[in-house]
Amino acid sequence: xxxxxxxxxxxxxxxxxxxxxxxxxxxxxxxxxxxxxxxxxxxxxxxxxxxxxxxxxxxxxxxxxxxxxxxxxxxxxxxxxxxxxxxxxxxxxxxxxxxxxxxxxxxxxxxxx
Numbered sequence: 001x002x003x004x005x006x007x008x009x010x011x012x013x014x015x016x017x018x019x020x021x022x023x024x025x026x027x028x029x030x031x032x033x034x035x036x037x038x039x040x041x042x043x044x045x046x047x048x049x050x051x052x053x054x055x056x057x058x059x060x061x062x063x064x065x066x067x068x069x070x071x072x073x074x075x076x077x078x079x080x081x082x083x084x085x086x087x088x089x090x091x092x093x094x095x096x097x098x099x100x101x102x103x104x105x106x107x108x109x110x111x112x113x
Contacts, residue, residue: 057085075100
């Protein structure tokens with residue numbers, strides 16, 4: 001049941017990321033950005049990892065691992081980070097965990113509890 005929740009959270013995050021990419025400016029320096037590095041390993045149900053970098057300084061890396069496989073508490077635990085340069089010229093980095101406790105982002109520019 002909780003693994004279904006994590007899968008839904010992951011799909012929502014993926015759709016949001018795709019929406020952000022599609023909403024990217026069609027002119028200016030980001031319009032001509034190219035993927036300069038991309039690695040992916042999908043180990044199926046047991047886990048996955050990927051990373052990429054773009055010519056305009058965006059990067060992301062993420063790993064997902066199945067925890068408590070076969071048990072009532074089975075959950076996909078996701079860890080990762082992404083970085084980008086803001087309009088103010090500052091490089092922003094967000095690290096995150098998504099697990100049975102939900103999506104937990106951290107970054108110097110994000111409010112903390």
